Amino acid sequence: MVCEQMFDRSPTRPQGLQALAERVRPVAASRTRVLPVLPPVAALLPEGGLRRGTVVRCTGPAAPSLAMAVAAGPSAAGSWCAVVGMDDLGVLAAAGYGVDLERVVVVRARPAEWALASSILLDGIDLVVLAPPRHARSAVTRTLAARARDRGAVVLVVGGGQGFPAELELSVASAQWHGLAEGAGRLQSRRVCVVARGRGPAGRPSRQELWLPAATGKVAAA
Amino acid sequence: MSGEVPLPRLLLVECPELAAPEADDGDAHLRRFGRVLEGLSEVCPWVDAVRPGVCTLPLRGPTRYFGTEEAVLARVAGAVKAVLGGPGDHGPVPWVRMGVAEGVFAAALAARAGTVVAAGETARFLAPWPVGELGDPELADVLVRLGLSTLGRFASLPAADVLARFGTSGAHAHRLARGLDGELPGYRVAGTGARVVAALGRALALQDRQPGFWGGTSEADRRAAAVLTDLQRRLGPDAVRVPVLRGGRGPQDRCRLVPWSPASGAGGGTSAPAGPQGTGPQGTARQRVRQRAARQRVPRRKALPEAPWPGHLPPPAPARLAVGDRPAQVVDDGGIPVGVTARGLLTAVPARLSVDGGPWTPVMAWSAPWPVEERWWSAARRRVARLQVLTVDGTARLLVTEGGRWRVEATYD
Secondary structure (H helix, E strand, C coil), rough: HHHHHHHHHHCCCCHHHHHHHHHHCCCCHHCCEECCCHHHCCCCCCCCEECCCCEEEEEEECCCHHHHHHHHHHHHHCEEEEEEEECCCHHHHHHHHHHHHEEEEEEECCCCCCHHHHHHHCCCCCEEEEECCCCCCCCHHHHHHHHHHCCEEEEECCCCCCCCCCEEEEEEEEEEEEEEEEECCEEEEEEEEEEEEECCHHHHHHHHEEHHHHHHHCCCCC | CCCCCCCCCCEECCCCCHHHCCCCCCHHHHHHHHHHHHHHHHHCCEEEEEECEEEEEECHHHHHHHHHHHHHHHHHHHHHHHHHCCCCCCCCCCCEEEEEECCHHHHHHHHHHHHHCCCHHHHHHHHHEEEHCCCCHHHHHHHHCCCCHHHHHHHHHHHHHHHHHHHHHHHHHCCCCCCCCCCCCCCCCCCHHHHHHHHHHHHCCCCCCCCCCCCCCCCHHHHHHHHHHHHHHHHHHHEEEEECCCCCCHHHEEEEECCCCCCCCCCHHHHHCCCCCCCCCCCHHHHHHHHHHHHCCCCCCCCCCCCCCCEEEEEEECCCEEECCEEEEEECCCCCCCCCCCCEEEECCEEEEEECCCEEEEEEEEEECEEEEEEECCCCCCCEEEEEEEEEEEEEEEEEEEEEEEEEEEEEE
16 A cells, blocks of 8 residues: 555656646746736726736825735735735735735835845745835836746735836825714725726726725725 | 642643644544654553644653653654654654643643753743733733733732632633643643544545645645745844734734744745754744744634724724824814813814824814723723824824824824
């Protein structure tokens, strides 16, 4: 029986070899080329999901929330999500949008280390949510974008980060809170208008009205 | 203390990876653990399977037989090593840790620290550990707020007062902290021995196909564990943190970031620390024990069930928490500072807000204050109230006031 077991594990058998190939294959070629996102967010993305190897920038007043709403889909589908340069992220809010906290890691990096940290993370984490320092050098951001492309990861840049060669920019054009009055009520939901702009002439801007969050705490189409 | 039966001196052997893995690997982990038990029973016939992955053996008898405790420890280590990673065993050698102390509770902590606590020193050994080790988050929360953050401090309270204030479960925890009682309630999993025997006896038709211990952890989990280990090595353990939810009223209380460890996520088996003697962060032995304890206090991340917590804020949670002290000023139309009365009402209508001494922004909407009385049991109690404020620029903030001072606690970014 021991023999049988050994045989079963042997990588020389075609089946074993296939499994081995699956494991050592670069991440970029792994099963899914596009990471799934929640339906309300899908309308903003040209392929209906986050294409691996790309950089997406979230800007505007509700940028952190938007990034979390974008990250919720891949997170729920099993991807890990690393947050760099956002020590102040409200993790409860992330959980509210649907990010699975069991696969979230918050990385604190000094200004001199954020690029190193991000580049290590891109090696093995599908989704790196990044708030780069204001004066990030473009050589560094280009290197990180290339790394993401190479490793098949997705970089979500929150705020600024103009140096990042982003394939897609999601900017919150307007945001309005509902539920709070003069001395009464509480913050309940926020209606935002998100404009998605792709790179190049083909990328016609598209608009989407969202509840970020809706009264349920999640993201919803308005 | 007189008349107490002294707790037996125990050697505790723990294989964290052989405890129940989250994914179903059949009985593979139980079978491996069973073989460890078999190996140990050759050193001492009274091996006690406390729970999957954890067993103890009394040291008194074997020490008499083998001469010294050291000799027994060496035999046990040899037996474990011979079983795990020996011929007929598959998969990477799991992480094994051992410790000696009086009683199961102290021995488990000793195993975590990888130490042999000298006879009669158990209470002193327990003293610096955090009260969270008592396995009762509510009790620990209260104790920490009372300033009793370590077992030693808790132990120094008079037993009668503890019984009066915290009831029987608190009294039991108090006895554990004093090193008088043996086991954390719920630590022992009844019937572990029987399950192991059943697993060993069961036909091995089920092939042990998963080479790792983490059974069903996905490829994504393994890759993540590898890079996080790498990152932690370069930036230090505190740079890589994972969220843990717990009870509390404010957003800052309700989520805590703790250093990531391979065991806290669905980490990769290969990146698990080498063991008690593994490469730890620099510092004194005690610091290292503490750091290790801090990392291991949360063995697996699971969201706590939403506990009823009076005065806690309703969702949605703010997307950004204030870092450090962010003083704010709230004034009414006449420029007079707005406060909160003892009955939890605002003293005036808020008209303008300034943050960090910055420009004044008109206030558009605000909530009624959420009064929170923290430390109600202590003389130095503080009255705190929270307020949601929306300014005309569209920014919604959570403010908190205490002693007539406002500060920004979070932003609904």
